[in-house]
Structure formats: structure tokens, C-alpha cells
Amino acid sequence: MFGKVGLVIACISLVACGPGSHLSAPDGFAHVDGEYDDRVASATGVVIGTRAVANDPRANLDFWTQAIDLRLRARGYEPTEQPQDIKSDSGIPGRSLHYVFFDGTRKNRYFVDIYATHRRILLVEAAGDVADFDGNLPKVVSTMRSAHLS
């Protein structure tokens, strides 16, 4: 009896806490493999990826926003505007950081949305050549906002 209950509790725990986040692919984008929970890409190389990581050390949205911003700047990412407060389609408050990044051959636009829950941080990244990215901007933003934890 207790064995079955334990198994059910374990299954519920796995579903509730397992890594996983998802995106809705817009028209013109396809789900592609990669080291992300979910990743979609256009034929021209505009890519949006999401993943959930442990909120460890446990901290709030301000902390993780600053930590991410500092690291990106240290690697040459140039902010294009102040961080924006956002809310995902599922109602989680978050923050969106916007940059440009020159990788030696191409100028890329790079967005990262950060959502911090009690146990997990949901990261949603988008990148692509500036011209292609800007041409798909509404789709990119709506796809990023569609990210949700499983």
C-alpha cells in the first residue's frame, strides 16, 4: 500500500519538478533539436530557445537580471535598451534584456527573457542576424512570451 503511494508521490514530484519548458512555434518556424528544453528556428537562422534551470542560489528576479546582464556585457554584448518588465502569456512576471553582439563576422541581435519562480528560473533566449531578427520581431516576441514551464 505504502509502496504504491510512494510511487505515485514520486511520479507527481517528477512531473512537478522535472526540467521542462516549452514554446509555441509561429508560422515560418520549426522545432529543432538542441541542448534546450525547446528550440524553434526560422530558415534564415532566427532561433528562440527556452530552458528551465534550478533557482540556485535561490534569489529573486533582480538578482538574476543583474547576474546575467553583467556576464553578457563582460563577453561583449552591448545593451540596446534598459531592461523591461514583462509578463509571460501564462502570467509569470519577468524581465527582458536586449543586446547586439558582433561575433567577428556577423552582427546579431540577442534577447533574453528571465522569469524567476520559487524553485526554478525560466530562461527564454532569441538570436539572429539583426536584419532577419528585426524582420521577424513580432513573431519572436510573441513566441518568447509563449514560453511556459511544464
Added chain:
Amino acid sequence: MSALPSSPAADVTTTAPVAMAESKTETVASLPAATNAKSTSPNTPKTTEAQAPDFLIMYDGDVAMGVDDGKIAETIDRIIDVSESVGGHLAGRKDLGVSIRVPSAHFREALAKIAALGEVLHESVTAEDVSEEYHDAEVRLANLKATRQRLQEFLAKSGSMSDMLALEHELERVSMDVDRIEGRMRFLREHVAYSTLNVALVARPRSQPVVAGGKITATPRVMRLHADWLDDLGVPKLIGSN
């Protein structure tokens, strides 16, 4: 770096081929044995007759390096300085890269000095054993020279014009073969004595200063966190991930 041969200097008797290339000695008898000396010290190879299995190995290296944006030309100049400091020389230069040739004895030393000039993104070293080709060429050269000697003797003794023409024609062909083989042997000796290093440079973007209240401040200290995913954020991973 584990794939790197322990050292060309350790595997090849470097003093012998260097001296050979410098002296341009071409007689078969005087060719030194460029050998795998199995020396324990890269800088002091000890070649003995007993240790000399006559190995001739050509080394080439390719390095891709990231350097700060705006410092590519300066880095190329410093790479050329490195080659000259170990007795090598410039072999070719482009906007984003340079080829140098360094004495095989100093191949690893040059590689280490160059790696210190930037961030090594990729490095590969290839080694080719040309011992068999070289020694085959030695034998063919000896045979051809003997043939040429006999043809010259026949020519000196021949009486008829037709014989002389035929012998001279054959002598010319053999002499061309001798020149060709000697040229190939010279090429092999020089490439065993001197290794080629090709260095490609990639501009690395500068860190962005933090702007606070309109003033540029020093780059802030970044707290080290046990969150590996922070290093994975960004364009290269997102776009290149498979």
C-alpha cells in the same frame, strides 16, 4: 593538447636536419640521418648510431586564435617576432593570419609562445613520416648517377654520329631525373628541419563598459556563482546548438 606529439624535437633528431638544410649538402654519402632519437630532453637530443632508425618526420601545425578587436595586426607582428626568436622566418602573411616556419627543435616552444598571445580556439598538429620516400629517392638517385656515369663513358668511346645522338638524348633524360629527385630530397630535408605553423586570427569583441549616470565606470566585479548555465547564455550556443 594531448593529441599533440610529445614534441617534434623529441621525435626527430633536430640538430641533424637543421644542419643538413643549412649546408645544402646533397651527396648521398654525406646525408645525415635525421632520426627518431627517442631523446628524453627535447632540447638536447642525443643521437647515436645505435639509436638511429632513420626516421624523417614533417610536422605542420594549425592554430586558430581569438585576439582583442583591433589587435590583429599587432599580434601578427608578434607571431613573426616569435618565429625569428627561435631561428625561424615568415612564410606568408594575410590580413587575418600568418604562416611561419620554425626549426623543428623549437616547434613546441614557438607554439607555446604563440598560444600566450591570445585565446587558442583550435589547434592541430600533423606529422608525416617521409622516411621511406626519402630513402627510396636515395637509392634511385644512386642508380641514376651510376647510369649517367656509364652513359658518359659510352659517349666518350662512341664513334658514330647516330650513337652519340642517342646517348646524349638518354644522358639528358637521366640528368633531368637526377635533378628532379635531388629537388624532392632537398624539399623533404628542409620540411623535416623546419616545421610550418599556420595561425588564423579572429577578432574578439571588447567587453562593454558599464555606463552609470552618463559616466563610464570600471568594469564591475562579477560574483562567481555555481550556476554553469550563466556561461551558456548567448548567441553562439543558441544558434550553434545541436
